[in-house]
Amino acid sequence: MRENGRDERRTRMALRVGVIGGGQLARMMIAPAVELGLELRVLAEAEGMSAQLAATAVGDYRDLETVRGFAADVDVVTFDHEHVPQEVLRALVDDGVAVHPGPDALRFAQDKLDMRARLAELGIPQPDWAAVATTDELQAFLDDHGGRAVVKTPRGGYDGKGVRVVSDAADAADWFEALDGGALLVEELVSFVRELAQQVARRPSGEIVAYPVVETVQRDGVCAEVFAPAAGATLRLIEVAEGIGRSIAEGLGVTGMLAVELFETDDERILVNELAMRPHNSGHWSQDGSVTSQFEQHLRAVADLPLGETTQRAPWAVMINILGGPQEGTLDSRFADAMADQPGAKIHTYGKAPRPGRKVGHVNATGDELDDVVFVARAAADHFR
Template sequence: MIGGGQLARMMQQAAIGLGVRIRLLAEGPDVSAAQVVPDHRVGDHTVLADLQEVAGQAPVVTFDHEHVPPEHLRALAAQGHVPRPGPDALLYAQDKGEMRVRLSVLGVPCPLFELLSGDVEEAVDELADFGYPAVLKTTRGGYDGKGVWVVHDEAQAREVLALGQELIAEELVDFRRELSAQVARRPSGEVETYPVVESRQADGICKEVVAPAPDLDPSLREQAQAVARRVAEELDVTGMLAVELFETADGRILVNELAMRPHNTGHWSIDGAVTSQFENHLRAVLDLPLGPSTPLRPWSVMVNVLGGAVQDLLAQRAVVLDEVPEAKIHLYGKDVKPGRKVGHVTVVGDDLEDVLATARRAATLLQDGSAVGAVDR
């Protein structure tokens, strides 16, 4: 496992049950997953030798994030290691330009886009043709709203272009809400499709997820799931794939982003599904038969806990468990920094309004120490 963040940490919970022994390449001796995986070594995922050492005799190499350089992934594969997802697939989760071009070729519905020239004046001309407003995105390395800018005119565009990054322009989609469609896919081809969920964002960061997406038109749901399956198959994705989607104001779906790993929009499945995304990621990359994504209860709501007013999450944990005993708390073992994802809370149940209010209340208590603005239980 390359990368010691919270995804690798939560993977370990599933690995314990399956009897899978994870060897971890961690960014530091006490990062999130290194706290819970005995066989970890500290190293740098941009250094091939570190990747080779941790890969060792492992039957498969998988990832907590998408930041391993493609040339290193190819080198590992050439040496007989088995990266899953493989370099040819992962490229489309690493590079938004490559992703847009490939999905367009496949006929997968996407926002209008344009790859921008590296030359500022050429890019300005291209944007003038493309039209404003436009969304500018770095092709690589963006996450949680970082590396994304909405520009309304040339002056604003020039500020972003001046950063000298490789960019694509996309239309500013008039969307009703954001959805996420996840599938797990094995090398042998088996695919398990998760319920389509609604992802609610604030400042570019996923704030809460409702599973399944309420009041979703069945034909849109089927389209979203078909898109996720098609992308997984055409791009030969192994492991979990998350396809983040816009549901447009005029009732279409458009692909926003791809992630080839367990994803924040699937955390609900730990407590809310027969088989969590973490278990199915492990099952998929090990080419084990997949488990059903069937929800255990009609509704699951996951709310992220970001760094907020509460500094001592372990002390505040007692308050949350007291006030909201049914909340499933997931702490990532991270220091609190403003806006940083430090944990999440999931609540499952039969009544969406209750479940939503309870989950929000628990997350707000954990993050900010009060339930101001939350609905009473």
């Protein structure tokens, strides 16, 4: 919505929320939008994407006029991903469009060097890091940090892409050669016990709610499983993780869902790994395991509606990702078997053609005993492997 157009908005039958990006996150906003009485419109990158049911436009999210045309027919703009260029976002804001999260916040999810610098200013705990523009600078960091480190491209990486563990500066020589100015991000190789994720939601008026801190399991750089809440989490861990999430949301001015990926270290520190300013894989469990799913919560937040409860519906919830691979038959042919075998599991599909390593769906399960919930979720997911 235009920031000064709230009275006009109230006279309409439905608030129009525009989502830039037609992937599975936009797809999973469709059902809660209907339930909330919102009109969801999607700018998809191509025909036939996951969110095609709500796609009202197809075009390049990097093209200002395409995005302007899409934004002209909605009341508020939000995102399925963080890749819309800053110049496009700022032009929308200058046009009077309500953009959530706004460009001033979103840039910290778009550029990891900017993120690290801002989190340092806020005093948020994070790994040792540096911006390195040459192999000599990288080698100096390696020499000071035990001979191994993590190198990341500042922009565009996800699901393990744009990330390398290196033990010699030459391991990143091709990335330095491809640099057109700027620098790479290098971080200490953290010795961690497990990976966690903390989600919070913040609306423009400032209200914030937090979800339980969860444990995430990564395989080959891709989230494979999520356990909610994180087993054995102490009161201190819960308070520290939630405090970090709230501080980042407020300090960066995030509106909508924020996911903070964390390391729990073997010396009991909690360190920030990465950020996402949208619904996130670590929160898919909330579709069936929380009073308010992350997708409903994101819509509530960007529309500046009162936020929903984040209480878990059962003591435990588990999410298992379904990845595409060299399988016989289609995913559809496997649903009936999975549902018959594990009627307590909830299976969510993204409408994507399977290919190796591609996220094509996920399974959720909830219950009173963690071992039982894990068994149900894994048994259902096994039908797709």
